Amino acid sequence: MNILRYLLSATLLPASYAAADATSYSTNYPTNYPVTLTNCGVEISVASAPERTVTVGQSATEILYSLGLADRVNGTSVWFNPVLPQFAEANEAIERIANDDPSFEAVVNKRPDLVAVQYEWHVGPTGSVATREQFHELGINTYIMPADCDTKDNSTGGDGTRTAAFSTDSIYKGITELAQIYDVQDAGEALVADLIDREARAIELASSLDLPEDLSAAFWFSSTDLGVSPFVAGQLGAPGYMMDKLGIRNVIESDEEWPTVGWESIARADPDVLVIAHMDRRRFPADDIEAKREFLRSDPVTSEMSAVKNNRIVEMNAHAMSATMRTIYGLETLAEALSTMAFDQ
Numbered sequence: 001m002n003i004l005r006y007l008l009s010a011t012l013l014p015a016s017y018a019a020a021d022a023t024s025y026s027t028n029y030p031t032n033y034p035v036t037l038t039n040c041g042v043e044i045s046v047a048s049a050p051e052r053t054v055t056v057g058q059s060a061t062e063i064l065y066s067l068g069l070a071d072r073v074n075g076t077s078v079w080f081n082p083v084l085p086q087f088a089e090a091n092e093a094i095e096r097i098a099n100d101d102p103s104f105e106a107v108v109n110k111r112p113d114l115v116a117v118q119y120e121w122h123v124g125p126t127g128s129v130a131t132r133e134q135f136h137e138l139g140i141n142t143y144i145m146p147a148d149c150d151t152k153d154n155s156t157g158g159d160g161t162r163t164a165a166f167s168t169d170s171i172y173k174g175i176t177e178l179a180q181i182y183d184v185q186d187a188g189e190a191l192v193a194d195l196i197d198r199e200a201r202a203i204e205l206a207s208s209l210d211l212p213e214d215l216s217a218a219f220w221f222s223s224t225d226l227g228v229s230p231f232v233a234g235q236l237g238a239p240g241y242m243m244d245k246l247g248i249r250n251v252i253e254s255d256e257e258w259p260t261v262g263w264e265s266i267a268r269a270d271p272d273v274l275v276i277a278h279m280d281r282r283r284f285p286a287d288d289i290e291a292k293r294e295f296l297r298s299d300p301v302t303s304e305m306s307a308v309k310n311n312r313i314v315e316m317n318a319h320a321m322s323a324t325m326r327t328i329y330g331l332e333t334l335a336e337a338l339s340t341m342a343f344d345q
Helices: 058-066 085-092 104-108 132-137 169-182 185-207 238-245 263-269 289-298 326-338
Strands: 035-039 042-046 053-056 073-077 096-098 114-117 141-144 216-222 273-278 313-317
Touching (some): 035 169, 058 085, 058 114, 058 169, 058 185, 073 104, 104 132, 185 326, 273 326
Parallel strands (some): 073 096
Antiparallel strands (some): 035 042
8 A cells, every 4th residue: 555645734833834644743843823724715814723623523522532532622513433442531531512503502602723624514504503603703713623524525415525536635624633733733643544554454354355356335424214225335535435445346426425225225236334423422223223223123024134134244433434443443344344244145
């Protein structure tokens, strides 16, 4: 695998500074405030390292924790899975404003300097929490994780449409920019290095396996009800990245992030492997992993699929299926699951 390269934005670091790999994320450039950068099409200026941060989205929360900034987070929201084990104690001490979308008032009442956001639709032009302008009018900065807007058009509605394939470069970009905003470059460099290493090891594991050349898969996130067309992963999002890196063909040919596709169509494509999302959220009946499994076993269409009949079903944290730091954990999960499977049936 070629070492991933990410050229740091000139708005953050001197033009002479370029990162060829994780080891080049030098700490010789402490933050020179104010930091001004363009984030998801909006220019923001941060006058000093934020002391109080509210997160809207688990990705932003866990990245800040990973950067050693739990003491700067005073409210979290939008959770799919339990927090990473190493942050359980710190997370317990921080108020969870909401499991799902928080209200604008609940966020503002925490008096944040910065609101760090996973999905643009939470604070975009028609934000489900508020618009960026509403926060900015109150002197509260907003930062959206680049993975949700780089190579993605969120104006199409729903979960948006990818204009190009998701790359983990956008994850490393978000980590690096947040490290610069909070002046914790050492932590950012270490986190990026760890993720690059884990990514390479997962790909190496899959490459060592004797997998079929035409191996195919589908990712099922959830459904508004069991039996209706499920939300499955399109070609260009985080699951598409996992499949591409591990040499797997996605049977879903849409560029939408999470299109709905009928089970009859999926069964006709007959993927060799099904990856199903495990989550704590219970917005829809199919959020429950056991409900997913029971449906797959009992439905007359899905029960005849090769992946179901041969028990080639992989459980993956829902959060890993979004474009987040945990996508690399998902890559590991899938590679390890493939190493236990037989494909000679």
